[in-house]
Amino acid sequence: MSAIIFPAQPEQILKGLGKLWTSLGEEEKHQGRPTVLRACAMTLIVATDEADAGFAASQTISELMHEHPARGIVLAVSPDAENDLQARVLAQCWKPFGKAQQICCEQIEITAKPGNWQNAAPTLAGLTAADLPVIFWCRHQGALKKDASAADRGGLEAIAKLATKLIVDTRGMQAADGIALLLKWKGEGKLVADLEWTRLTQWREPLAHIFDNAALENSLSGFHSLEIEHTEDKPGMQALYLAGWLSGPYHAEVTFRKATGYGPDIQRVSFRSDTAVIEFERTSAECVTLWSSTGRERKYSFAEASITALMTEELAVAGYDPAFNAALERARELLE
Amino acid sequence: MQDSLRFARRVPPCAIVIFGASGDLSKRKLLPSLYRLFYERRISQNFAVIGSSRTPMSDDQFRDRMKESVSKFLEDAPFDEDIWKSFAQCLFYVAGDLSEEDSYEHLKTKLDEVEKSHQTAGNVLFYLSTQPSYYAEAIKKLGAHQLQKGNGWRRVIIEKPFGHDLASARKLNEEIHKVLDEADVYRIDHYLGKETVQNILAFRFGNGIFEPLWNRRYVDNVQITAAESIGVEGRGAYYQEAGALRDMIQNHLSQVMATVAMEPPTVFDAANVRDERAKLLRAVRVVKPDDVAKYAVAGQYGPANVGGQNLPGFREEPSVKPDAQTDTYAAVTFFIDNWRWADVPFYIRTGKRLPKRVTDIAIQFHAPPLGLFSQETKGGLREARPNLLVLRIQPEEGISLRFLSKSPGSGMRVRPVSMDFNYGSSFGERTPTAYETLLVDAMAGDPTLYTRQDMVDASWQIVQPILDVWGNTKFDFPNYAAGTWGPQASDEMLARQGHVWRVP
Numbered sequence: 001m002s003a004i005i006f007p008a009q010p011e012q013i014l015k016g017l018g019k020l021w022t023s024l025g026e027e028e029k030h031q032g033r034p035t036v037l038r039a040c041a042m043t044l045i046v047a048t049d050e051a052d053a054g055f056a057a058s059q060t061i062s063e064l065m066h067e068h069p070a071r072g073i074v075l076a077v078s079p080d081a082e083n084d085l086q087a088r089v090l091a092q093c094w095k096p097f098g099k100a101q102q103i104c105c106e107q108i109e110i111t112a113k114p115g116n117w118q119n120a121a122p123t124l125a126g127l128t129a130a131d132l133p134v135i136f137w138c139r140h141q142g143a144l145k146k147d148a149s150a151a152d153r154g155g156l157e158a159i160a161k162l163a164t165k166l167i168v169d170t171r172g173m174q175a176a177d178g179i180a181l182l183l184k185w186k187g188e189g190k191l192v193a194d195l196e197w198t199r200l201t202q203w204r205e206p207l208a209h210i211f212d213n214a215a216l217e218n219s220l221s222g223f224h225s226l227e228i229e230h231t232e233d234k235p236g237m238q239a240l241y242l243a244g245w246l247s248g249p250y251h252a253e254v255t256f257r258k259a260t261g262y263g264p265d266i267q268r269v270s271f272r273s274d275t276a277v278i279e280f281e282r283t284s285a286e287c288v289t290l291w292s293s294t295g296r297e298r299k300y301s302f303a304e305a306s307i308t309a310l311m312t313e314e315l316a317v318a319g320y321d322p323a324f325n326a327a328l329e330r331a332r333e334l335l336e
Numbered sequence: 337m338q339d340s341l342r343f344a345r346r347v348p349p350c351a352i353v354i355f356g357a358s359g360d361l362s363k364r365k366l367l368p369s370l371y372r373l374f375y376e377r378r379i380s381q382n383f384a385v386i387g388s389s390r391t392p393m394s395d396d397q398f399r400d401r402m403k404e405s406v407s408k409f410l411e412d413a414p415f416d417e418d419i420w421k422s423f424a425q426c427l428f429y430v431a432g433d434l435s436e437e438d439s440y441e442h443l444k445t446k447l448d449e450v451e452k453s454h455q456t457a458g459n460v461l462f463y464l465s466t467q468p469s470y471y472a473e474a475i476k477k478l479g480a481h482q483l484q485k486g487n488g489w490r491r492v493i494i495e496k497p498f499g500h501d502l503a504s505a506r507k508l509n510e511e512i513h514k515v516l517d518e519a520d521v522y523r524i525d526h527y528l529g530k531e532t533v534q535n536i537l538a539f540r541f542g543n544g545i546f547e548p549l550w551n552r553r554y555v556d557n558v559q560i561t562a563a564e565s566i567g568v569e570g571r572g573a574y575y576q577e578a579g580a581l582r583d584m585i586q587n588h589l590s591q592v593m594a595t596v597a598m599e600p601p602t603v604f605d606a607a608n609v610r611d612e613r614a615k616l617l618r619a620v621r622v623v624k625p626d627d628v629a630k631y632a633v634a635g636q637y638g639p640a641n642v643g644g645q646n647l648p649g650f651r652e653e654p655s656v657k658p659d660a661q662t663d664t665y666a667a668v669t670f671f672i673d674n675w676r677w678a679d680v681p682f683y684i685r686t687g688k689r690l691p692k693r694v695t696d697i698a699i700q701f702h703a704p705p706l707g708l709f710s711q712e713t714k715g716g717l718r719e720a721r722p723n724l725l726v727l728r729i730q731p732e733e734g735i736s737l738r739f740l741s742k743s744p745g746s747g748m749r750v751r752p753v754s755m756d757f758n759y760g761s762s763f764g765e766r767t768p769t770a771y772e773t774l775l776v777d778a779m780a781g782d783p784t785l786y787t788r789q790d791m792v793d794a795s796w797q798i799v800q801p802i803l804d805v806w807g808n809t810k811f812d813f814p815n816y817a818a819g820t821w822g823p824q825a826s827d828e829m830l831a832r833q834g835h836v837w838r839v840p
Contacts, residue, residue, distance in 0.1 A: 008643035010692050011565050014731075041753060084644030112644075122642040122819025126565060126691035130840045131698075131724055131738050132752060162839075316743060318751040 008085035008110050010126025016089040017106050024091060024104060036093070037103045039069030043128040044315075046074050047117065047159060048139040053078035054109060057139060062092045063308045065105045068315040071129045072107040075159075077117050084116040085123065118155025125162055133318060136163035137311065144168060146177040160185060167314055169195035169307075170237045178237050179332050186325065193317070196237040197324050198310045203242060203266065203280065206290055206300055210278055215294045222273035226252045229259035229268040237331075238265045244330030245323065246271060254334055263304070347779045349382030350459035350488070351450050353443065355434060355474060356466035357387025357398070361495065363405035365526075366465065369771040371406045372413055374423045378776060382455040386428045386446055388439070398429035411769055426454065434470045440481040451487070458487025461778055464494045472511040479515030493522040493778055496587050497578065498787075501803060502796040509789050518789055522778045527588035528595070528785040529770030529777075531759060532733040536595050536697075537609070539727070539735065546725075547600070549701070551676045556721055557833070558596065558682045559698040560589055561840050563690035567637070567647065567818070568664075572655035580666040581634070581799055581806070584686040590617060590795040591787060593682055596697055596727075597672055606784040610791065617794035621671040628805040630832070635665030635823040637689040638814030647689065647818045661811055664688045667826040668802065669833070681833050685826065689818035694840045695729040709740070709750045722752055724838070733759035733767065 006012050024036045044064070046057045054076025061072040072092070093104040108127060110120060117140070128134050136159055142148060143156040160166055166185050170178030182192045211220060226247050230239040235256040243254045246269070261267035261282055268281040276293045283289040288302045352370070354362055373379045387398050403424065407415040430446050432439025451458055462478065464471055471494060475484075484490050494512075499505025512521055527533055540547055549555070562584055568575045575583065594613040601608035623631050638649040650656060650664050665687030672682065701723035724738040735757045743749040759767060777785055787795075815823040821837065830836055 007645065009645065010643065014692065018732075041751065086644075116644060119641045119644065122640060122691065122817070125819060125821065128839055130694075130696075131726060131736070131838055132754065134839070316745075316749065318743070318749070 005082065005086050005088045007083050008087040008120070008123045010123055013087050013089060013108055013123075013127060016087075017108070020089055020091055020106065024093075033100075035101055037101050039065075039103050039105055040071050040129050040132065041068060042070045042133045042135055042315075044068070044070040044072050045124060045134065045136045045159065045163065046072070046139060047120075047136070047143070047156075048074065048076050049117075049142045050076070050139065053080070053111060058107070058109060060308050060311065061107060064311055064315065065092050066094060067312050069103065069105045070135075071127070072105065073110065073124060073127060074107070075110045075112065075117060075120050075124070077114055078111050079114055081111045081113045081116075083113070085110060085112050085120060087111070087123075115151070118151045118158070121155065121158030121162065124159060128162060133164045134162055135165045135167060135315065136160060137167040139169070141172075144170075144173065144181065146174065160190065163190065165191035165193065165318075167193045167195065167311070169310075171196050171199075173237070175235065175237050175240055175331075176335055179240070179328065179335060182328055183332060186328070191320060192328075193314050193321065193324065194237065194241075194328075195307070195310045195314065197241050197327065198314050199265075199305055200238055200242055200245070201313065202300070202302060202305070203269070203288075204245060206288075206298070207246070207269070207271075207278070207280060210290070210292055210296070213292070213294055213296065216276060216292070219273060219276065221250045222275070223250070223271050223278075224252050224274075225255075225270075225272040227255045227257060227268075227270040227272075228266060229257045229261070230266050231259065231261060231264055233258060235334075236265060240331035240334055241324075241327050242266060242269065243334055244327035247334075248326050248330040347379050347776055348459055348488075348781075349380040349455060349457045350461055350779055351384045351386060351447060351454070351456040352461045352463060352775075352779075353386045353388060353447070354463045354465055355388050355470075356464070357429070358389040358391045358393075358401070359465055361465045362387065363402070364409045365769070365771045366463065366775075367402045368406050368410045369769055369775055371420070371423055372410065372769070373772055373776060374426070375413070375416065375419050378772075379779065382457065384426045384428060384450045384454040384456055386430055386443065386450065388430045388432055388443060390431065390433050392431045393429050395427065395429050399424040399427045402427060434466060434474045434477070437477070437481070440477050440483060444481060444483060447483075447486075456488075459489050459779075460486060460491075462490070462492045464492065468495075468497055468500075472508055475512050475515050484515050484520075489520070489781070490516075491520045491522055491778060491781070492516060493524050493774075493786075495524055497582060498523050498587070498792050499796065500577075500582065502793070502800045505792055505796050509792070519783075521789070522783055523787040523789075523792060524774055525587050525591050525785075525787050526770040526774060527729075528591055528787070529772075529774040530729055530733075531767045531773075532727060532729045533592060533595060534773075534785070535733075535735075535759075536592075536727060537604075541600050541604075550699075552678055552680045554701055555677075555680055556700045556702045557680060557835050558593075559700065559838055560592055560596075560682070560684045560696075561698070561837075562589055562686040562695045563692060563821075563840065564686075564688050565690060565693045567689050568650065568653050568656070570654065572653045575664075576656050576660050576662050579634075579663040579806075580686050580688070581632075581663055581668070581802060585666055585668060585684055586795055586799045587787075589684050589686060590620075590798065591791070592697065592729075593620075593670065593684060594791070596699075597677055597682070599676070606782060609784050610788050614788060614790045614794060616672065616674075617791055617798065619672050619674045619677075620794070620798045621673050622798055623801050625801055625805050628802050631669040631829070632802045632806075633665075633667045633823060633826040633829050634663040634806055634809075634811055635667075635687060635816045635826065636660070636662060636811070636813035637664050637687075637816055637818045640689075640818035640820075642819040649814050649818070650688075651814070661806075661809075661813065663806065663811075665690075665816060665822045665826070667822065667829060668799075669829060670798065681835070683830060683835070683837070685822065685837070687816075687822050690821060691819055692840075693731060696840050697727040697729070698838055698840070699725040699727075700835075700838075701725070709748060726840075
C-alpha cells in the first residue's frame with residue numbers, strides 16, 4: 001500500500017505503480033518463490049461525488065476485484081485535497097483459500113478539489129491498461145442530472161469517450177432523463193448498462209423460467225396484456241424496463257398502475273393471454289410469489305441486491321447486451 | 337583464452353573521440369553508457385575517450401563535469417567512486433571549433449599521446465554528436481588532416497538527423513564517401529539498439545510458430561505507436577524545424593517497421609540483415625502527392641490542463657514561433673508492395689504531449705471466419721478482432737498476446753485476456769541501454785544495428801512526398817489538445833480502412 005500523494009500526472013502515477021509492483025516483488029525475492037500474481041482484465045474507472053471522498057467506491061472496487069480483477073481508478077471529490085488533482089496508488093491483494101500466492105490488483109485514487117474533477121479525463125487517458133476493456137461506472141450523480149452544469153457534463157462526456165462500456169445507476173432519476181442519457185451514449189456507439197436493469201434480474205429470471213413449462217412453451221406471442229404496479233407516481237426505470245422486456249417482442253399492451261406495497265419500485269406484474277395468466281407479486285418485504293394459470297405457485301426470496309452484487313453481475317457482461325438494449329428501446333417507446 | 341559462452345564479446349582497444357562533448361547527448365547518454373560498459377568490463381582495458389567541443393576546459397575540468405553527468409544520468413545502475421576514478425583516467429579533452437583547422441591538429445596530437453599512453457592500437461571511433469550542419473565539414477576535415485587513416489581502424493558514428501530531406505541526405509552521403517568507405521560509417525538509430533527491437537528478430541526468426549502467421553493471410557493491420565507525454569522540453573528551436581515526421585518516422589519508426597516486416601535473412605550477419613531491411617524499405621509504396629491527405633495526418637498540440645497542471649500549446653513553448661506550422665504529431669499509413677504484405681496497412685503514429693509515454697508495435701490478426709460468440713463481441717472493432725500481438729518497446733519491455741477466453745461459469749461468455757511476457761521479470765538482470773549496445777557494436781565492428789546508406793535513402797524516399805505536401809500546406813493548428821491521442825483526422829484515416837487505433 002502506498003500513502004504517497006502526488007499531483008495527478010499520468011507519468012508519475014505509472015511510475016508509482018511500477019514502484020508498487022517492485023516492492024511487492026521484493027517479498028518474492030525473500031521467499032524464493034512466486035508470491036504475488038498480478039491480475040488485470042480491464043480498467044474500471046469510477047467517478048463519484050459522494051461526500052466520503054471515494055471511500056465507498058474504493059471499498060466496492062476492492063470487493064469487485066475478486067471476480068473481476070482490474071486496474072481500478074477512483075475519481076473522487078474532496079474539499080480537503082491539497083492539489084487541484086492529486087493521486088495515490090495502492091494494491092488490492094487477497095489470498096484465495098488454500099493458495100500460497102496472493103492475487104493483487106492495482107488501484108489508483110484520484111482526488112479532485114471541488115470544481116476540478118472535470119479536468120481528470122486527460123489524466124485518465126494516460127492510465128488505462130492497454131488493449132483491455134475500459135469500463136466507466138459513473139456514480140457522480142451531479143453530472144448525470146438533467147440540469148448538470150456544463151462543466152460537470154463536459155467532464156462526464158470526456159471520461160465517457162475513453163470507455164468501451166458505461167455503467168450508471170438511474171435509480172432516483174426521472175425516467176425520461178435516464179433513458180435519454182443512455183440512448184445518447186448508445187447512439188455514440190458505446191456499450192451501456194444501467195444498474196436499475198440489473199436489479200430486475202431477480203424479477204426476470206423466474207418469469208423467464210415460467211416459459212420453460214411445457215404448457216406455456218411457444219405461447220409468449222399470445223400474451224397481449226401486461227400490467228405493472230409500482231410505488232412511484234409515474235412508472236420508474238425499473239417498471240419501464242420490465243415492461244419493455246416483457247412486451248417488447250410482441251408488443252403486448254402495457255398498463256402501469258400506482259400501488260402501495262413492500263419497498264420501492266415494482267410490486268406486481270400481471271401478464272395475460274386469452275388462455276393463461278401469470279402474476280408475480282411482492283407478498284412481503286423479503287418474498288415474491290409467482291402464480292400462473294397452469295397451477296404453479298412458488299415463493300421466491302427477494303432481497304435488495306448490494307451494489308457490489310449488481311456490479312459483479314454487470315461486469316460479467318463484457319460485450320453487447322441484446323436483452324437490455326431491446327428493453328431500453330421499447331422503454332423509450334412506452335414513455336412516448 | 338576466449339570463452340564465447342561465458343565472456344562478453346571481446347571489444348578491441350580503441351580511442352573514442354566525441355565531437356560535441358559538452359552537449360546534452362554526451363552528458364545524458366554517451367558518457368553514462370561508456371562508464372557503465374567500463375564498470376561491467378565490457379570494453380577493453382586499453383581504452384580512452386577524448387571529448388571535443390568549443391568550451392575551453394582542461395582534462396580535469398572535463399572529468400569533473402562528466403562525473404556530475406554520469407552520476408546524475410546513470411540508468412538503473414550504481415555509481416561507484418573507485419570505478420569512476422579508474423574510468424576518469426581514460427577521459428581527455430581537446431577544446432576546438434570544428435570549422436578550424438587547428439582543432440584537428442590538436443586532436444591528432446592528443447590521439448597520438450593517448451595511443452601511446454593507453455595503448456589503443458591506433459583504433460579510433462569518432463562520434464559526431466554535434467549540430468547536423470557540421471557533419472559534412474567535420475568529416476571533410478578529418479580527411480584533410482589524415483585522421484581517417486592510422487595505425488588501426490577508423491570509424492565514424494553519425495547521429496540523426498541524417499539530412500533534412502532526401503536531397504540533403506544524398507548530398508551528405510556523397511561528402512562522407514569522399515573521405516570514408518561505407519563500411520566505416522555507422523549511422524546510429526538508437527531505436528535499433530533497444531533490446532526489444534532486437535528481440536523482434538529473435539521472436540520472429542528464432543521461433544517456428546509465429547513466422548507462418550506473419551503475412552497478409554493472417555495479419556489484418558499493424559500499428560506502430562511512439563507516444564511521448566512530454567512536450568519539446570527546451571528543444572523548441574530544433575523541433576520547430578524538424579517536426580514529428582522527420583524526427584521519428586523517417587528514421588526510428590521506419591526502421592522498426594522494416595524490422596517487423598522484413599524477410600528472414602539467409603544468414604544472421606550485418607550484411608544480410610541490413611540487405612533485408614533495405615529491401616523492405618524499398619518495397620514501401622511511395623505515396624502520390626494527391627494521396628497525402630488520405631494517408632498522412634499532421635497534428636500540433638494545443639494548451640490543456642492535465643492533472644491540474646496547465647500545459648502550454650506548442651506555439652506557446654519557448655523559442656517557437658507563434659504561428660509555427662510544425663507537426664508535433666504525425667500519423668502515416670504505409671503499404672508494403674510485396675507478396676507477404678500486399679494491402680496490409682502499416683499505421684505509424686508518433687507525437688508529443690500524448691496521454692502517456694509508450695512505444696509499441698501491435699500486430700492485429702484477422703477475426704475468426706465465423707463469429708460464434710458475436711453476441712459478446714459486438715462491442716466494437718477491437719473485440720471483433722480479438723487477436724493482438726503487442727511488442728512493447730518502452731516503458732515496460734515485453735510481449736503480450738491478447739485472445740478471447742471463456743469466462744468462468746455456465747454459458748459461453750467470452751472476454752479478452754492478455755498473456756504477458758515481461759523482459760525484466762523473465763530475465764531479472766538489467767538490460768543494457770541502446771547506447772551501450774550500439775557503442776560496443778561500433779567498437780567491435782558490427783554494423784548490424786546501424787543504418788546503411790541505401791536504408792537511409794529509402795526511408796527518406798517514403799516520407800519525402802509527405803514532407804513536400806505538408807511544406808506547402810497551411811494547417812489549422814493546433815488540432816489536438818495536450819493529453820489526448822491526437823487529432824480526429826487520424827482516427828478518420830483509419831476509419832476509412834475499417835480500423836481503429838488501439839489504446840496502448
